[in-house]
Amino acid sequence: MTERLARRTPEEFRALILDAAAECLVEGGFASGRLLSAIARKAGISRPTLYKYGGTVDDIKEALVERELSTFIARVAPVLDEIAWTPEYLTDLLVFLIDYARHHPLLRAALRDVPELILPVFTLQARAQVDLIGEFVTPLVREHITAGRIPDIDVTLLVDALYRVVIAAVIIETRQDLDDPASLRAYCRAVVSSLSTLPVPH
Template sequence: MKPTAQDLSTTAIHDRILDAAAACLVESGYGTRLHAVIAERAGLSRPTVYKYVGDQAEIVAALFQREVTRFFAHLEPILLAHDRIHDGFVECVVFSVGYARRHRVLQTGLQDEPAVVLPGFTVHARPMIDRGAEFLVPHFERMVAAEPSSTIDPHIASEWAFRLVASLVTTGRRDAGDLADDDAVRAFVSGLLAIGTPQPV
């Protein structure tokens, strides 16, 4: 038997609600009225779900923010393993694309409710770009500082990384073998970077 709300901390209640929301979105889709099914799955009352997270839009937004935080925690060791901006940028994009392609809640949304999910990658992407910059720019600044000849702007690199990942996640034809794995994505991103790199004569 699950502990009741009275036995849990605010953080534990919040996490239980979001865990239930993630499972419900994957199983039932984004069009489902979530409160009743979340409450049942989490072993909490519907008023408790409203009290701690809010309405359906707030639940989805809170879940999204939590998942982004978790994603950054997984991405950080990848970035820390690289000292050169070229390598760090490529591996950042490769990891991010793979992570997003494996993320069940995101993939369910892209498949079942693209009108709900896609604006966060396109016309309403600015908050996500800005949040990504808060995380990425310090890492890219460290890499650029290690290469005195580099002219790369870490802020531009951060935004470009987001836009590349967004494009590859939302339009990649994995079923047709187009950029189907990490090596293919790595080669693609490295090729893009090579376009802007002066070649020796």
């Protein structure tokens, strides 16, 4: 280990390991049986150092998921701060969510390399993902409802509906070119015509 690496803090080592792991996974590591060796080599550290600060393959993957979730929350929070119950806002929100998911490097790599493992997580086992998203989104949206900025919508139903649309847009390939910004916006605008009719209690 170089002197520069030796001066790193445990947090810096963990970040270095996660950065290297993300690169390895994107490059095909999801299907690799020697992922730890590849991560250590990419990070420029020894296997013992990798184990000390990163743990096992499962530990590293779990930490990556947590980091990516935190990054997503940081990205979507400002979008939710501007929430409005209008077709324009809902279209913008849907465009953001689908574009973010479709172009997420790790998700794309997982769908490419191990679809048999990742697809059930987002479909057959989706309840856990929807509940997790709901835990984050519900308090933020309820604040806007309480403040009178949006109507008293069914937040659970909204999260469920958005999740289904986004996941379908990510894993199902049809004639709709959702990688084209104009096509994506037109698609989302059409979907919003249904989402905007979610029940609003009187």
